[in-house]
Structure formats: C-alpha cells, structure tokens
Amino acid sequence: MAMAIDNAFEVDFCSYSTSTTTTTTADEDPACTWNHWGSPVVDWGSLSSERDEFQDLIESMMDDGTGFELTRLGHDHETSNSVSVSVSTDTMVADEETNGEDFKGLRMVHLLMAAAEALMGANKSLARVILVRLKELVSPSDGTNMERLAAYFTEALQSLLEGSGGGHSKHLITNGPQHHRDKHREADMLAAFQLLQDMSPYVKFGHFTANQAILEAVTHDRRIHIVDYDIMEGIQWASLMQALVSRKEGPLTPHLRITALSRGSNGWRSIGTIQETGRRLTAFASSIGQPFSFHQCRLDSDETFRPSALKLVRGEALIINCMLNLPHFSHRPPSSVASFLSGAKTLNPRLVTLVEEEAGPIGDGGFMGRFMDSLHHYSAVFDSLEAGFPMQCRARALVERVILGPQIAGSLTQIYRNRNEEESGRWSEWLDTMGFNPVSISFANYCQAKLLLGLFNDGYRVEELANNRVVLDWKSRRLLSASIWTSPPDSDL
Amino acid sequence: QPDSGLVLTTDPKPRLRWTVELHDRFVDAVTQLGGPDKATPKTIMRVMGVKGLTLYHLKSHLQKFRLGKQPHKEFNDHSIKDVAHTWYAIRMQMEVQRRLHEQLEVQRHLQLRIEAQGKYMQSILEKACQTLAGENMAAAGGAAGGYKGVGNHRGVLPHMDGAMKDNFGPTLNFSPFQDLNIYGGDQHLDIQHNVERSSPSLDGHFMSNKRHGPYGGGGGTGKSPLIWSDELRLQDLGMAPSCLGPQDDPFKTGVIQIGPPSIDTSGIGKLESLSDIYDTKPGISNDGIDERKFELSPKPERPSPRRAPFQTERMNP
Numbered sequence: 001m002a003m004a005i006d007n008a009f010e011v012d013f014c015s016y017s018t019s020t021t022t023t024t025t026a027d028e029d030p031a032c033t034w035n036h037w038g039s040p041v042v043d044w045g046s047l048s049s050e051r052d053e054f055q056d057l058i059e060s061m062m063d064d065g066t067g068f069e070l071t072r073l074g075h076d077h078e079t080s081n082s083v084s085v086s087v088s089t090d091t092m093v094a095d096e097e098t099n100g101e102d103f104k105g106l107r108m109v110h111l112l113m114a115a116a117e118a119l120m121g122a123n124k125s126l127a128r129v130i131l132v133r134l135k136e137l138v139s140p141s142d143g144t145n146m147e148r149l150a151a152y153f154t155e156a157l158q159s160l161l162e163g164s165g166g167g168h169s170k171h172l173i174t175n176g177p178q179h180h181r182d183k184h185r186e187a188d189m190l191a192a193f194q195l196l197q198d199m200s201p202y203v204k205f206g207h208f209t210a211n212q213a214i215l216e217a218v219t220h221d222r223r224i225h226i227v228d229y230d231i232m233e234g235i236q237w238a239s240l241m242q243a244l245v246s247r248k249e250g251p252l253t254p255h256l257r258i259t260a261l262s263r264g265s266n267g268w269r270s271i272g273t274i275q276e277t278g279r280r281l282t283a284f285a286s287s288i289g290q291p292f293s294f295h296q297c298r299l300d301s302d303e304t305f306r307p308s309a310l311k312l313v314r315g316e317a318l319i320i321n322c323m324l325n326l327p328h329f330s331h332r333p334p335s336s337v338a339s340f341l342s343g344a345k346t347l348n349p350r351l352v353t354l355v356e357e358e359a360g361p362i363g364d365g366g367f368m369g370r371f372m373d374s375l376h377h378y379s380a381v382f383d384s385l386e387a388g389f390p391m392q393c394r395a396r397a398l399v400e401r402v403i404l405g406p407q408i409a410g411s412l413t414q415i416y417r418n419r420n421e422e423e424s425g426r427w428s429e430w431l432d433t434m435g436f437n438p439v440s441i442s443f444a445n446y447c448q449a450k451l452l453l454g455l456f457n458d459g460y461r462v463e464e465l466a467n468n469r470v471v472l473d474w475k476s477r478r479l480l481s482a483s484i485w486t487s488p489p490d491s492d493l
Numbered sequence: 494q495p496d497s498g499l500v501l502t503t504d505p506k507p508r509l510r511w512t513v514e515l516h517d518r519f520v521d522a523v524t525q526l527g528g529p530d531k532a533t534p535k536t537i538m539r540v541m542g543v544k545g546l547t548l549y550h551l552k553s554h555l556q557k558f559r560l561g562k563q564p565h566k567e568f569n570d571h572s573i574k575d576v577a578h579t580w581y582a583i584r585m586q587m588e589v590q591r592r593l594h595e596q597l598e599v600q601r602h603l604q605l606r607i608e609a610q611g612k613y614m615q616s617i618l619e620k621a622c623q624t625l626a627g628e629n630m631a632a633a634g635g636a637a638g639g640y641k642g643v644g645n646h647r648g649v650l651p652h653m654d655g656a657m658k659d660n661f662g663p664t665l666n667f668s669p670f671q672d673l674n675i676y677g678g679d680q681h682l683d684i685q686h687n688v689e690r691s692s693p694s695l696d697g698h699f700m701s702n703k704r705h706g707p708y709g710g711g712g713g714t715g716k717s718p719l720i721w722s723d724e725l726r727l728q729d730l731g732m733a734p735s736c737l738g739p740q741d742d743p744f745k746t747g748v749i750q751i752g753p754p755s756i757d758t759s760g761i762g763k764l765e766s767l768s769d770i771y772d773t774k775p776g777i778s779n780d781g782i783d784e785r786k787f788e789l790s791p792k793p794e795r796p797s798p799r800r801a802p803f804q805t806e807r808m809n810p
Contacts, residue, residue, distance in 0.1 A: 190621055194614055208606060238613035239606035246605070280620070284613055447599045 108138060108150035109375065115157050116371045120419065124161060131158050140405065141397055145382040148400060153375060156409040160416050192402035193233075193327060195395050199385055201456050202326050202480065205472045206355030207236040208452060209482040212445040214319055215243050217351045217486075220250040223316040224257065227297070227349075229340050230328045231260040234277040236321070241290040255291040259310060261340070262296045263303055303336035307343040317351075320344040324356040324427065325480050326381075327403050331410035334418075337427065345434060345487060352436060352485040356427050358471055358478040367419040374411050378404065380477035388457040428469060428483040436485040438468030446470060499545045509550045518543070519554065529559045 111134050118127035131154055138151040197203045218224050224244075226237075237258060245253050258281065262274045278294035285292035297309050312318070322340065324332065344352060360373045381404060385396050432438070446462065449470055453460040461473040469483040500510045511519075522540040526532035534551035 187621060187625065190618060194618070197610070197614070204607070204610070207610075208603070211606070233617055235610055235613050235617075239609040242605055242609035243602065280613070280616060284616060288609075444595060444599050447596055448603050451596075451600055451603050 104137070105144065105146035105150075108134070108146060111137075112150060112153050112157070112375065113368065113372070115154075116368060119157060119160060119416070120367050127157070127161055131161065140401060145386055146379065148397070149375070149379050149382050152378075152400065152405045152408045153412070155405065156412040159409055160412060188398065188402050192399045196327060196399050196403055199389050199392075199395070199399070199456075201452050201460060201472065202381075203235075204452055205449060205480055206323055206325050206482050208239065209441070209445060209449055209470060210321060210323075210353035210355060210484075211236065211240045211243065212448055213353055213439065213441065213484040214240060214321075214351060215247070216442055216445070217319070217439070218250075218254065218317045219247070221254055221317040222251045223255045223313065224319065225259065225313065225316040226256070226319040226321055227259045227261070227310065227344070229261055229320075229322045229337070230324075230332070231258070231274065231277055232328055234260075234281045236323070237281055238284055241285055241288060241292070245288050245290050253290060255293075256285070257293045257295070257313070257316065259295040259297050261299050261305065263299050264301055299336065303333055303339075305336065305340040305343045307346050310347070312347070318347055318349040320347075320349045320352040322352070322354045322427075324354070326357070326407055331407075331414045334414075338430070341427065341431060342434065345436065348487045350486060351439065352431065352487075353482070354427055354431065354485065355480060355482045358481040359426070360478070367415060370415045371412070374408070374415060376477065377479065378408055378411075380474045380479060384457065384459060384474040387459055426481065428481060431483070431485050435488055437488050438466065439484040439486050440467045441470055441482075441484060499543065509546070511554060515543070519551075519558070523555075523558070529555065 111130055115127050115130040115134065118124075118130060134150065134154040135158075138147045138154060140148055140151040140155070142148075143151075193203075214224075214226070228236075231237075237256075241256065244256060247253070260274050260277065274296055278296070282292060282294055284290075295311060297311075299305055320341075322337070324337065341352070341354075357377070359370070360376060365372070382396075382400065385399065389396060441464070446464060449462045449472075453462060453472070459475050461475075463471045463473055463478070465471050465481070466483070468485065469481060471478050471482075472480040499515070500512055502508045502510055518541055519537065522537045523529050523532045525540055526536050532555065534548045534555055537551050537555065538546060538548060
C-alpha cells in the first residue's frame with residue numbers, strides 16, 4: 001500500500017484540559033470539546049496534498065482557539081511504534097487539571113472522528129495513518145471501556161477502508177477444514193450470548209415486550225401463526241410457548257406455527273442453522289406440551305421477502321415479528337426489512353411486533369453526526385455492562401468481542417453506505433407512514449418491562465414514548481425501542 | 494280535624510315521634526300554606542290542629558323538611574361526607590389492591606418466562622457440548638487429561654467425584670455462567686440492598702432469605718438472580734443434559750463443559766481464559782453449594798413465589 005505522502009506524520013491531539021468527568025462520549029456536540037485546547041503548532045507542509053475536509057475541521061478548531069500538535073516525523077509509518085508519545089509531550093502545554101484517563105479517552109474520540117472524516121472525504125491515506133496510530137493506542141482486550149470501544153470502532157473503520165463490505169467477511173463460516181475452528185466460534189458465540197442475557201436486559205426486553213403483546217392479541221384464538229424475520233436460535237419463542245401452555249383464558253393451549261425466514265448465508269453470527277432452530281423449538285414445544293409446527297420461508301438472494309412464498313392457513317391469527325436489535329444481526333439491508341414489512345401489510349396481520357435500536361436525534365449531522373451517535377450508543381452499552389459487572393472483565397470482553405464488535409462494524413457499514421442520504425429514521429416511523437395502526441402497550445406489559453429492568457442495574461429505565469412504543473434507556477441514552485402495530489381495519493388485501 | 498293521638502317516646506325526656514300519618518298531615522298543611530318556604534310553624538300548627546303539637550316540634554321538623562324533605566333520615570351534612578370519604582377510600586384501596594395483584598401476576602409470569610428461556614438455552618448449550626464432545630472424542634481418541642471443566646471453579650474436570658456430581662448436579666457444572674463466581678469476584682453484591690429497595694419485586698422469590706448466599710462476595714450493583722434461579726429450577730425439573738455420557742468418558746462425572754476442549758495448546762489456552770472469565774472466589778465450597786440448594790427447597794413443576802410475606806400480607810387484609 002503505497003502512501004501518498006512521503007513522510008508519515010503523527011496526528012497528536014494533546015495539550016488541552018478537559019472538563020469531562022466521564023470516559024464516555026457524553027457530549028452530543030463534539031464541537032464543544034474542542035474549546036479547551038492550548039496553542040496550536042501546525043506543520044502543514046507535509047500535508048500539501050491533503051487539503052480536505054479534515055483540514056478544514058482542524059483549522060476551524062484552531063480558529064476557536066483550540067489546537068493540537070502535528071508532529072512530523074521522519075519515520076516510516078510502520079516503525080512508528082518507536083515514536084513515542086513523549087516526543088509530542090515535550091511540547092505539550094499540560095494543564096494541571098488534565099485527567100490522564102479522560103485525556104486519553106477524549107483523544108481516542110478525536111482520532112476516531114478524524115479518521116471517519118478522512119474516510120468520508122475519500123482520503124484513504126490519511127485515514128489509514130490515523131487508524132494505525134489508533135491501533136497503537138488501543139486494544140480490544142484491555143484498557144478502559146472507552147479504549148476498548150475505540151478499538152472496535154477502529155477495526156470497523158479499518159474494514160470500511162479496505163472495502164471488505166462490513167468487516168464480516170473474515171468471520172464467515174465456511175465448511176471443510178475450517179469446520180473445527182467454527183465450532184470454537186460457535187462455542188464462543190453461545191457463551192457470549194448466554195453472558196449477554198445474564199448481564200443485561202437487552203435480549204429479554206424486546207422478546208418479552210413483543211411476546212406479551214402477542215399473548216394479549218391472541219387470547220381467543222386456536223391457531224397462531226408467527227412469521228419471524230430473524231429467528232436466530234429461537235429463544236424468543238420459548239417463553240411465549242410457556243405462556244401459551246399456561247394461559248387460562250380462551251381456548252387452552254392454542255396451536256402455534258412459526259415460519260422462519262431464511263437467507264442464503266446467515267454468516268458467522270448464526271448459532272447453527274434454521275433447521276436446527278426448528279428442531280430445538282419442536283423439541284422444546286413437545287417437552288412442555290405445546291402443539292407446534294415449524295416452517296421455513298426462503299428470502300431471495302438479495303434478501304427480499306415475497307409474501308406469496310408464505311404458506312397461510314385460514315383462521316389463524318397472523319403475527320409478524322421483526323427483531324432488529326442486538327443480538328440479532330442489527331444491520332440487515334434496509335431494502336430487505338422494507339420488503340418484509342410492506343409485504344406483511346398485504347397479509348393483513350393481527351399484530352406486528354417491531355424491536356429496533358434507537359438512534360439519537362441526528363438533525364443535520366449527516367455522516368459524522370451518525371458516526372458520533374453510534375459511538376455514543378455503544379459507549380452506553382459498554383458502560384451498562386460494566387456498571388452491572390465491574391469485576392467480570394473477561395466475560396464482558398467476550399461479549400464485546402463476539403457480539404458488540406461485529407455490531408459496531410455493521411452499524412458503521414450501514415452509516416457509511418447511507419452517508420449521502422437523508423436521515424434514515426426509525427422503522428417504527430416507517431410503519432406509521434405505511435398506514436399500520438398503533439396498538440397500545442398494556443399496563444401489564446409495561447409493568448413487566450419495569451420489573452425486568454429492576455432485576456439488573458438501576459441505570460436501566462423504561463420510557464413510554466408513545467402509547468404503542470416503549471424504549472429501554474441506559475441512564476439518559478435511549479437504546480432499544482419496542483413498538484406494536486396492527487393492520488388497519490379496512491385494508492385492502 | 495279530629496285529635497290525633499301523638500306518639501311520644503318513652504325516654505326520660507319524651508320526644509315526639511313523627512309517624513307517617515302525622516308527617517302526611519304536616520305535608521298537607523305545608524302544601525296548603527304554599528310550600529315549606531311560605532309556611533311557618535305557627536300557621537302550620539293552626540292548620541294541622543293537632544293537640545299537643547307545639548311550636549317547638551314544628552320548628553325543628555319544618556327545618557328538616559326544608560333541608561332534605563326526608564325527615565325520616567336523620568343524617569346531616571357531616572356524616573354524608575364521612576360516608577363519601579369512606580366509600581372513596583375503599584374504592585381507592587380496591588384499586589391499589591387490584592394493581593398490586595396485577596403486578597404480582599406480572600411478576601409471577603415474568604419469572605416463569607425467564608425460566609423458560611433458561612431451559613431453552615440449556616438445551617442449546619447441551620447440544621453444543623454434545624457436538625463438541627463427540628468431535629473431540631473422535632479427534633482426541635478419548636484422552637481425558639486435556640480437558641478442563643470450565644464450570645468447575647477449581648478448573649480440574651476429571652477429578653470430580655461422584656459426591657461432587659450429586660451436589661452440583663449436572664446443571665451447575667454445565668454452565669460456567671451459572672458459576673456463582675462470575676457474579677462474585679471480590680466485592681459484595683449488594684443484593685440485599687437491592688432486594689429490599691424494590692417492591693414489589695422478585696426478591697422474595699429469587700433471593701430467598703436475603704442471604705449473601707451464592708453471591709457471597711458479589712460484585713458491583715449487578716445482580717443476576719436469574720441465573721441462579723434458572724439453575725435450581727432446572728435441577729428441580731430434572732433436566733439432565735443428555736451429553737452426560739456413559740463410562741470412559743470424561744463427562745461421566747457429570748460435568749459438561751462449554752467451550753472448545755481441544756487438546757491442542759491453543760485450545761487449552763483458550764479454555765483457561767474462558768474459565769478465568771469467571772473470577773474465582775476462593776470462599777465458595779461444596780458446603781456453600783449444598784446449603785444453597787437446600788435452602789431453596791426446590792419445588793417441582795410449577796414454581797410459585799416462594800416467599801413474599803410482604804405481599805401476601807397486603808393481599809389478605
């Protein structure tokens with residue numbers, strides 16, 4: 001990889017004081033963090049070919065009285081390991097109040113932003129250099145939350161840079177000689193998944209809210225048919241079945257039919273195949289006496305959903321279940337999700353349950369805004385895990401590596417792909433404009449969510465943002481949204 | 494008009510009893526005189542012409558008549574309010590109780606649902622371990638030495654004896670996540686504090702007697718009673734992982750491992766780190782486990798809230 005510039009340089013943000021007291025990127029407005037920097041020393045000579053947005057950004061920082069030191073080094077970037085931070089620290093205007101950890105954390109953020117900006121500006125070489133520097137500073141397996149988070153973002157940006165389409169390629173399961181290693185991966189995945197469930201309400205929140213709404217919608221039905229967009233290992237349906245076999249109203253233990261949508265390749269994230277999920281669910285259902293049948297419905301190669309491919313039975317209550325959140329593969333192609341939800345509408349379902357990640361308000365932030373929002377989002381997730389289990393670093397590291405890291409990569413890929421588009425918005429808003437009717441979330445459902453969160457850390461909260469939508473927050477950050485819908489009464493089929 | 498016999502009470506202080514007849518005549522008189530506002534005790538007395546009826550009697554009766562036209566009811570404003578308040582208070586209490594009951598229902602259902610998920614996860618983990626075991630058996634030729642029990646905090650699988658198996662049960666060892674030590678570490682898990690603070694919560698059920706219990710030196714403010722409860726329930730429900738193999742099998746002692754127990758060095762290294770994931774608290778011993786299992790006195794089939802004295806008291810006024 002030939003570099004466009006002769007000399008590697010080290011972008012080093014230093015010599016500023018910060019008033020941030022947390023290691024998270026709490027600031028919604030990144031600009032305000034630049035205000036505390038010292039005097040700038042800039043050598044743009046080596047960057048003559050690099051004038052771009054990034055530079056404008058730096059200059060505007062300078063105008064604000066912020067500054068950083070751009071140290072030009074004569075080393076090749078591969079040996080920049082030997083270039084220690086101390087070179088630049090000599091010239092640092094250190095502030096007495098600088099907190100070492102906050103300092104580093106903020107530095108990470110700035111580097112990440114710089115790298116993202118460079119990428120946005122198609123300035124690959126600059127981005128590459130920054131990422132190299134980042135990789136020296138952070139590692140996914142140690143350091144603070146902020147540092148590990150930065151490491152995953154760095155990896156994600158790296159994948160984008162290399163154009164590998166989201167950073168999942170190296171994780172794809174293949175058959176043959178890789179098989180043995182895949183089992184390790186699967187074991188990792190299982191362990192991480194179990195841990196995620198134990199350490200956080202992220203999995204159960206969506207599943208239980210959806211399930212409760214489903215239960216309330218089918219109290220008098222004998223036959224229930226659920227079409228599941230991303231069934232994964234099927235755990236959502238275990239608790240639904242339990243509730244169905246023990247229900248007291250209506251026809252006892254209705255028949256449950258589940259159709260799982262399957263894709264050509266589930267990628268590395270799958271714990272086994274759809275068929276295995278089906279077998280498991282069948283076995284579980286049988287163990288508790290739940291009448292059950294399982295079907296698959298293939299999506300097209302581009303993951304488009306065709307309603308005609310579904311087998312429907314008259315008299316069954318049709319439920320559309322769409323889980324788009326952790327640990328489901330959050331970043332399915334939007335066209336696929338859209339095809340699923342719009343196709344669902346033509347089927348006139350009794351209920352549509354939608355759980356998705358909640359993004360912050362981006363406004364005019366564009367790519368950088370969404371990038372920062374994603375950083376904020378995942379820093380909240382990392383923090384929430386740490387708050388609950390501060391001593392269990394390795395358990396958290398496993399979850400971060402196996403589940404959150406790839407999520408971050410997927411998130412950035414999606415942000416990058418849609419960088420020139422308008423804010424993509426929420427699927428719940430989309431459903432609204434599509435004409436689906438909201439279904440109120442009952443007191444029991446809301447109460448269940450609160451009780452569930454109460455089992456974990458106090459930092460989790462439920463917010464009722466609409467009568468059909470509840471949101472899971474960590475401290476002040478909204479993370480997950482669960483909303484319930486039904487098709488309008490007079491919809492044409 | 495004829496003399497009507499007035500009915501006097503037999504009190505020490507005889508009072509006039511307004512019978513229906515007398516009252517009817519009173520009403521007639523008042524009507525004749527143009528209504529309760531026009532009539533006066535004097536004029537009423539004259540019109541009624543009842544012997545023994547005094548102005549005093551009429552004054553008080555007329556007043557009552559004017560107020561409510563229901564002279565037989567002897568309540569006044571004050572007691573109306575009392576009744577209203579009482580009635581309202583009862584209604585409120587009923588509402589509160591209804592809500593409380595509903596919350597308890599939700600709580601109960603939540604617990605069952607969490608357990609169901611736990612059971613399901615168990616089946617996945619078992620299957621995975623089965624697969625792994627099969628593979629590694631084939632690959633390794635049955636060597637037992639290289640395996641390490643991840644769930645065993647001592648990290649030594651093959652040396653578990655039968656007693657251990659009985660105590661731990663398959664499910665405990667099955668999942669390292671259920672090793673209390675994950676949620677142990679060196680800090681005190683403030684379960685008790687959390688338990689007491691939240692109500693109605695699942696405290697009565699999950700925590701059982703608010704012991705430090707398995708969380709002994711728990712960590713941070715995270716509480717995961719879910720795991721513990723799941724594990725015990727699973728024991729109750731007699732879920733025996735099917736990969737408990739027969740003889741000559743490193744799993745015969747009932748320990749299922751999760752994670753790749755390959756005997757190549759990289760595999761072992763990984764395993765070690767997996768087991769180290771769960772910080773070991775040296776204090777946990779067999780006794781602790783036994784006691785825990787014992788105290789929870791597991792119920793078969795349908796678990797119900799084991800201990801919710803607070804709530805039950807409220808429910809049974």
